[in-house]
Amino acid sequence: MSAIVAAAGDITAPSIEYGALAPMLIVFGAALLGVLVEAFVPVAHRFAAQVGLAITAIVAAFVGVVVLAGSHSVLAEGAVANDGPALFIEGTVLALGLASILLLAERSLDAGGSALVAQAAALPGSAAERAQPSDAVQTEAFPLALFALGGMMLFPAANDLLTMFVALEVLSLPLYLLCGLARRRRLLSQEAAVKYFLLGAFSSAFFLYGLALLYGYAGTVRLSGIADATRGSTKSDGLLVIGLALLAVGLLFKLSAVPFHSWTPDVYQGAPTPVTAFMAAGTKVAAFGALLRVLYVGFADVRWDWRPMMWIIAIATMVVGAVLAVTQTDIKRMLAYSSVAHAGFLLTGVIAANKEGLSGTLFYLLAYGFTTIGAFAIVTLVRDAGGEATHLSRWQGLGRRSPLVAGAFAFFLLALAGIPLTSGFAGKFAVFAAAIKGGATPLVVVGVLTSAIAAFFYVKVIVLMFFSEPAADGPTVAIPSPFTAAAVALGLAVTVVLGVMPQPLLDLAQQAAPFVR
Amino acid sequence: MTSFPWLTTIGLVPTLGAVAVLAAPKTREQAAKSVALGTSLLTLVLTIVACVRYDAGGSRFQLVESHSWIPAFGVRYALGVDGIALSLIALSAVLVPIVILASWWDAEDGERSVRTFFALILVLETMMIGVFAATDVFLFYVFFEAMLIPMYFLIGSYGGAQRSYAAVKFLLYSLFGGLLMLAAVIGLYVVGNQQLAGSIGSFDFQTLVNIHITPGVEKALFLGFFIAFAIKAPLWPFHTWLPDAAAEAPTGAAVLLVGVLDKVGTFGMLRYCLPLFPDASHYFAPVVITLAIIGIFYGALLAMGQPDLKRLVAYTSVAHFGFIALGVFAFTSQAQAGATLYMVNHGFSTGALFLLVGFLIHRRHSRLVGDYGGVQQVAPWLAGAFMVAGLSSLALPGLNSFVSEFLVLVGTFTRYRTAAVIATVGIVLAALYILLVIQRTMHGPLRAGLEHTPDLSLREAWVIAPVLAIIVALGVYPKPLLDVITPSVKATMHDTGTTDPAPKLPVAQEGDK
Amino acid sequence: MTSLTLNSLALAASHMSTAETVGFWILAPIALLGALGVIFARSAVHAGLLLGLVMLSLGVVYGVQDAQFLMFVQLIVYAGAVMSLFLFVLMLVGIDSSDSLVETLRAQRPLALLLGLGFAVLLVAGIADATTGTTSAGLEEANADGNVLGLAKLLFTRYVFAFELTSALLITAALGAMVLTHREKIGPKLTQKMMMQERVRGGRPSPLPGPGVFARSNAVGTPALLPDGTAASESVSPSVAQTLAGRGVESVVGRHPATIDAQPAPVEPESFEAESFQPETFEAEPFEWAPSSPESPPEPEPATTEEDA
């Protein structure tokens, strides 16, 4: 017994830089506080308390990220990288998270109240559900969203694969739960949750197996250690290649690249729209951040092993996303396939494997995130008796009914299509230029052609909204509360400003560029 | 440059006007229209001032402005005009007030916002001026794409029965071309980036003209630009969107679409394709010339058999764009000057035809040739104006198009004889289709239902008179315009590394074709 | 400590000891057959039990491989807690939920098998390519202070951040489980008096007849017989009847259609619904749950109900 105690004394206390980790810790701390709020604050005040807590925490964490800007170090015994790309993505994810929380906090659109279910445990259609007061909301969603947000912040900052895996789960588990919390069409929502969960667990098993094989190859899961092992190694590459491929499956699943995209339309459609917005923007940003770190830090020296595979995936992603989006009749599914196509465009930036590729991808991520959140925010506004009117035919003539909302949506679509003077154009330009410089010209040609296909379905929606006669029983456009209005305004502002004046952010992305080793 | 930013001002005034028009209360729509007209007239005045300040013998680009915009990509907000750009800006500035006046009552069906219509036209004017004035390739591309949006809404919201189909077709064709061009623009940037070591690369036109590109890459980049321009121009076989778009667009928008927007395509070929990719341009010139000649015949033949008046005018444009492309790729200064002049002339003559066809359609509510006949008997002024516009379109000597067509053919002949001879046949066809349509609609027995057709109203007369005046003026005395154009064309020729072939035959010999 | 005995099993050097080889040839077939059983067993419960078997054998494998701490975690947490949770949920959901034989995607099964086989070949080939000839370093040095202490040193130094992070996961899990299954009470709590009043006024103050009374079998699914020989359908809990019907078992109540028609609706006071783990809470819901298209018009119900109900 004494021997054990003596040996335990040998462990030197680990150093954890709480100050430098503050943004993440604030978000996780607020999530914990949120759980306590559920336990101790009376029902009547819970909603306000949760929203206030979440917004305060996100703003505080954002301030923390701003203060930390420029740091370039490794924290918490090497588990967390605190470098430019990590902080850039943390800031982006926080801003997107803020917009998503604002959407989640919307309660005035629907007679039924929030987009979130009143009581997830109450069976749909049961007496217990009907007994719920109409303003009841499952307020646990807010701490869950904060947990997911914390995971999204850590995911791209993780400096070893184990931390990355845990972060992946921290961001995924709350999202699985949130997907099932839609107030209307609950069965659809729950099915989305099950599908997302099963496929997510499946893909994280692949991630883990890849991690295990890389551990076998390199003897460590630290990215810098793997990079060292790949350099000048005489070992057979079997473990390395298979391990990286399996690891990539897990990451590509999260960023919905073909052929790991099949969950995307279902989940985007079934989840409550604010959650969809959060997933579409936040998860994509975080997953791309992680992919960039893995490929650029851990596997920069073996890029000839992964680039051919990524070429194929990027091309497939662009083509499948764009082509399938054309056939969709539901606005949320269409946006889901469009997000698949955008994952392909982003992958061209990743494949560039140079400094421009990194900064261009970072810029594109931010631009895309805000445009997507704005677009989904507008989807929440168009409603009829059954909730959101997501079928495309219901959007006919919306431009006549409410030109402002339709105009904003058209603008978001044009940005997604990459028309000049929108952020989407600047982003596409940045990644395509990087890809050509990185020797991936054919990829850019495919990207341009699929952009043309993608433009078709964006334009189709604009045609529908502006040039068709509105249906007699068409949906109404709800008057948003300041929450949703703020989210839409944020999306619009970022999309315009980055389209007209992208320079400051490009500078920021360029300064952020080098990863810490 | 510390001097007054003329081009920015000219470009900005219509946008400000558009904002004012949109901001007007719904009850003051008529006042809003006047604001729109006033703005466009102000723009015209400013453009005239700019033209006066332009020194035809001076440096290549004048009225230059240049500010850093996106340094990360080396993009500058750089404006400047040479003679080619200036004449096209002048064309736009003249046409917009005419179009506004012509469309005075076109948006009044009560369903669509009147203010939006005029605001869109003004925004379009900004884009048109910007696209011609840009000297930064990126900025050019931005205007090139952004220009589509107002036109898309003009066609889609205010057009005819098939408007939504036509608008989407128009937008998709143009976007597709634009995206190809984007790939080429990025490629050009990267190539430039590699050559201009030490800087972040540049999109400056004059810098890019001087870089050397390997032949294979140059051909690919050329194709990227050229296909975009060929779709825009539109050159056969990329033209299929034009008849639909022009036929469905409201009259005013159709005038701007064919009169100015499509010129961006030929302008781009002359101003960007040739100087930036001289070798590739030479390489592809036979192909382009073949396409152009096919276009001349194809457009003419389809125009002849076309029962729809608006589509007919659109097909004549396809033929005319064939001539312009022929002139651009003939690589002689005469042909290119002729092509540039042709762009301006075509803007006025086809503009006049669209306006007059619009007036006719407004009276009879039918676009079919067969529904008209003997209009001359009831509306002699209208018929007369139509006659003049038509004769201008078939390049009757004494009217504007003659000069340009003649120059194009002479210039082409010195380098590509066969092509010039074949193209000359196209003129005969042009005479046929124009005279046929004039005969069918204006002459002959009066069709039933046309008995009470009013002649030109005062507003319509005001609309058409300036255009006809310009048509005649440029036909009689094109020298001032040619003086402005020729030095710029020579500079372009210099960029392509080409000199005019020494004339082996006296020019007069081809003159009597 | 157990580690001593297990260490003797595995004299881990560059090659397996004889004992380990024997262990491999015993445990590997068990694990592999168990795994195959999981994917081919018709019944979900069998699959679960076989999975438990795989987990147990893997636990032993860990012991053989000098991972004593993991062995116990595997046995206690994985094979113990996690598998019980699985089985518990299986029972809750209904043990009969075997796979349907309808193939939604033709050729999916052979394709999946082919993919799995190909994947296995690829993995084995890759691993063989990479690891043949490598020597095993063994864990004697690392386990010098004992396996647990060695792990603790790593856990609280190099992996301490991930360790702290797992707390977020566990809280999420607890919160999630609560969100999805715990229903907050709304409305006043029923006192004993209220329950009594409700029962008396409910039309049947006496207890329901027990199933199996005077019947040939005393199974819960067998209705009691009334004096006239007909079955008293109210003696069978509606949940049982419904479950049997759901499984395609001919309802025992169904054998007496005449009596069923005459039956009053079973008394099932809403207020008796307690926690959701009581089967009644969900079984009592109407079973008219036909899958309908999401576009079907919403029923005129209060705003909180979902549209496809």
Added chain:
Amino acid sequence: MSPDWWLYLSAALFSVGAAGVLLRRNAIVVFMCVELMLNAVNLTLVTFSRINGDLDGQIIAFFVMVVAAAEVVVGLAIIVTIFRTRRTASLDEANLLKY
């Protein structure tokens, strides 16, 4: 015989689990197959831990167990919820969301 054999076993188990996920239609069984895959990963990690001669692999395996436990709770909660709504856990019937 070398410790590689354990790696082959784990590869086989992982493949069987992956095939099972694609093969089975019952949500709970699919989830069990995922657990099987995670167990295979753990076996790989433990074996590599021995081959590499450090305890990192065992620690990672420990983390996998913790994470898997949390995942099981969330996953089963979701499955129970949809079952209560739908009264069956078969994936075939979860067909409102069409591809």
